[in-house]
Structure formats: structure tokens, C-alpha cells
Amino acid sequence: MTIQFYDLAGGDLNVRFSPNCWRIRMALWHKGLDFDDIPLRFTDKEPIAFSGQKLLPVIRDGNRSVHDSWDIAVYLDGAYAEKPRLFNGSQAMALCNVLRFWVQGSVHRAIQRLIIVDIFNALDQRDKAYFRSTREARLGMPLEQFRVATAEGVQELKAALTPAREALQYQPFLSGPAPAFADYLLFGAFMWARAVSPVRLLDHGDPVYAWRERMLDLFDGAPRKMAGRGV
Numbered sequence: 001m002t003i004q005f006y007d008l009a010g011g012d013l014n015v016r017f018s019p020n021c022w023r024i025r026m027a028l029w030h031k032g033l034d035f036d037d038i039p040l041r042f043t044d045k046e047p048i049a050f051s052g053q054k055l056l057p058v059i060r061d062g063n064r065s066v067h068d069s070w071d072i073a074v075y076l077d078g079a080y081a082e083k084p085r086l087f088n089g090s091q092a093m094a095l096c097n098v099l100r101f102w103v104q105g106s107v108h109r110a111i112q113r114l115i116i117v118d119i120f121n122a123l124d125q126r127d128k129a130y131f132r133s134t135r136e137a138r139l140g141m142p143l144e145q146f147r148v149a150t151a152e153g154v155q156e157l158k159a160a161l162t163p164a165r166e167a168l169q170y171q172p173f174l175s176g177p178a179p180a181f182a183d184y185l186l187f188g189a190f191m192w193a194r195a196v197s198p199v200r201l202l203d204h205g206d207p208v209y210a211w212r213e214r215m216l217d218l219f220d221g222a223p224r225k226m227a228g229r230g231v
């Protein structure tokens with residue numbers, strides 16, 4: 001049975017900007033699994049009520065439902081162990097888990113400060129008030145105040161990316177010679193920005209830029225073909 005993948009969408013349903021959902025889109029492509037691509041807006045909670053919570057991504061696989069990008073990746077790798085692996089063994093999985101918290105703590109925050117107003121502008125009209133009130137409560141300030149000046153924000157991001165930049169001098173992908181879930185964890189953050197923001201996050205000479213280009217070319221360029229600003 002085809003997997004159902006519930007993904008977060010903007011005002012234009014083709015705009016898929018959730019970093020956590022991008023991890024799972026990449027994981028599904030990596031494993032070569034067929035899936036129904038189901039876009040939902042922030043305030044469309046009813047279609048995922050079966051999952052018992054309100055966040056995306058969610059997948060439904062037969063009568064099994066899984067939410068949370070990490071749990072979905074672990075599920076897919078276990079349920080479809082004969083397909084290309086997202087984690088090459090338990091040690092790789094544990095190290096990926098460390099990477100997950102680095103990406104969420106450092107990289108997501110740096111990117112969010114650059115693109116938060118662009119995210120707001122890309123949302124469906126019905127989602128805007130919800131996004132503003134939930135995010136402003138979480139951040140403790142208006143979106144416009146949280147947003148950083150571009151030059152400063154790009155420098156902050158560059159500093160946050162140092163571990164990836166250094167590692168990519170030795171290997172083409174974070175996972176080694178070929179991409180796997182570690183790469184999708186970081187790549188999701190870049191696709192978040194690419195979907196909604198005109199800000200140029202990376203210098204063309206940056207090894208992270210070259211890596212992101214390689215990532216955009218995966219799966220016959222499928223990530224590059226998704227709606228995005230192309231920066």
C-alpha cells in the first residue's frame with residue numbers, strides 16, 4: 001500500500017517549507033518508496049487528528065501512523081530494511097541523533113532569524129494570524145524584531161555551519177561517500193529557506209554551497225524541481 005505523507009504547505013500548495021517535513025521527503029526518495037504527497041496548511045489539523053497530535057510531518061503506512069521526523073525515519077529504515085539505509089547501523093543512528101540537535105539548535109535558529117518574515121508572507125491568509133501568535137508567544141517578541149539584518153544573519157549562519165564546512169573538506173556528504181539521513185537533517189534547513197526566501201544564505205565558494213548543490217541534484221534533481229526561490 002502506498003504511504004501517505006502529510007506535508008506542510010504555504011498559500012501556494014506547491015510551496016513546501018517545513019524543514020522537518022523535508023527530511024522525510026528526502027528519506028522517502030532515498031528509500032525509493034511510493035507515497036501520496038498530501039499538503040496541509042498550519043490550521044488544517046483535522047486531517048491528521050488520527051495521529052493524536054498536531055504537528056507535521058506525519059505518515060500513514062497501512063494501518064500504522066507515525067509522526068515526528070526522527071521517529072518516521074527510524075520507522076522507515078526498520079520497516080523497509082531491504083531498501084537503501086538511512087542509517088548505516090546503530091552507531092550511525094546515534095551520531096545522527098547528535099547531529100539532529102546541532103542542526104535544530106544552531107542552524108535552524110540562525111536560518112529562522114533570516115527568513116521568519118518571508119515564511120509569514122508565504123502563508124495562506126488563514127494561517128497568518130495563527131503563525132504570528134504562536135511564534136511570537138514562543139519567541140517572546142514580534143516576528144519583525146526577531147528577524148536579523150541579512151548581512152549579520154548570514155555571518156551568524158556561516159559560523160553555525162563550521163562543523164559541516166570542516167567535515168565536507170574530507171568527504172562529499174556528511175554521511176560519507178553517499179548521502180543518508182545525516183545529510184537530510186541539514187538539507188531540510190536549507191529547503192525551508194529555499195521555498196520561501198530570496199536571501200542568499202551561502203557564498204558560492206563555500207564547501208557547504210557545493211554540498212547543497214549536490215543535494216539538490218539527488219534523485220534526478222527532484223529537490224531542485226520543487227517550488228523554491230533558487231538562491
Ligand SMILES: N[C@@H](CCC(=O)N[C@@H](CS)C(=O)NCC(=O)O)C(=O)O
Nearest residue numbers: 018019020042055056057068069070
Ligand atoms: N520534532 C518534530 C517537530 C515537528 C514540527 O514542529 N513541525 C512543524 C512544522 S516544521 C509543525 O507542524 N508546526 C505546526 C504548528 O505549529 O501548528 C519533528 O521533528 O517532526
